[in-house]
Amino acid sequence: xxxxxxxxxxxxxxxxxxxxxxxxxxxxxxxxxxxxxxxxxxxxxxxxxxxxxxxxxxxxxxxxxxxxxxxxxxxxxxxxxxxxxxxxxxxxxxxxxxxxxxxxxxxxxxxxxxxxxxxxxxxxxxxxxxxxxxxxxxxxxxxxxxxxxxxxxxxxxxxxxxxxxxxxxxxxxxxxxxxxxxxxxxxxxxxxxxxxxxxxxxxxxxxxxxxxxxxxxxxxx
Numbered sequence: 001x002x003x004x005x006x007x008x009x010x011x012x013x014x015x016x017x018x019x020x021x022x023x024x025x026x027x028x029x030x031x032x033x034x035x036x037x038x039x040x041x042x043x044x045x046x047x048x049x050x051x052x053x054x055x056x057x058x059x060x061x062x063x064x065x066x067x068x069x070x071x072x073x074x075x076x077x078x079x080x081x082x083x084x085x086x087x088x089x090x091x092x093x094x095x096x097x098x099x100x101x102x103x104x105x106x107x108x109x110x111x112x113x114x115x116x117x118x119x120x121x122x123x124x125x126x127x128x129x130x131x132x133x134x135x136x137x138x139x140x141x142x143x144x145x146x147x148x149x150x151x152x153x154x155x156x157x158x159x160x161x162x163x164x165x166x167x168x169x170x171x172x173x174x175x176x177x178x179x180x181x182x183x184x185x186x187x188x189x190x191x192x193x194x195x196x197x198x199x200x201x202x203x204x205x206x207x208x209x210x211x212x213x214x215x216x217x218x219x220x221x
Contacts, residue, residue, distance in 0.1 A: 021048065028041060039060050068108075068132055077139055079100065083100075084097060094194055101171075101175070113176055136167075152202055154202060
């Protein structure tokens with residue numbers, strides 16, 4: 001009975017400890033850079049023992065992964081891919097992808113640009129970065145698959161090359177370059193990147209053949 005009574009308090013305390021560790025790490029990573037923050041400093045900032053950091057969250061790379069999880073697992077991803085699947089207009093597919101990637105990057109901008117505009121050198125952190133990029137690319141591959149299904153890719157453009165071009169125009173580095181490095185606003189960057197992506201990926205013919213999901217006749221537009 002006593003153990004059951006106190007377990008919610010222990011759970012609350014554990015969550016509060018984890019939150020304090022992540023907040024400490026986040027502030028230090030952004031201020032000093034991931035490589036220059038030892039776990040001992042994170043523990044000191046969170047007012048916990050070093051061992052508590054490892055028990056509550058894990059290694060420094062695990063802390064980084066936990067901080068990035070809201071961006072990687074953002075519901076914006078599912079919203080965007082659902083919208084992409086629902087439209088038969090190739091241009092709108094690109095526009096919705098630009099909107100989704102813009103919102104995801106903008107929402108988590110300080111962490112993404114602050115930590116990943118330069119790939120981390122530490123192997124464990126590099127793996128975290130690799131996993132984040134892999135998830136991003138998987139989402140863009142779904143977009144390319146939709147454009148392929150709509151027979152909308154430019155003549156001679158393979159799906160793999162289309163993925164490369166979509167990453168070039170709407171991947172993290174595109175937003176990092178225009179918004180972070182060159183000072184564009186997101187409102188300025190989004191339509192330009194979307195337009196460039198449409199030009200690079202889509203069939204320029206005035207009549208786009210679009211297969212309807214129900215197998216009906218193609219439409220023009």
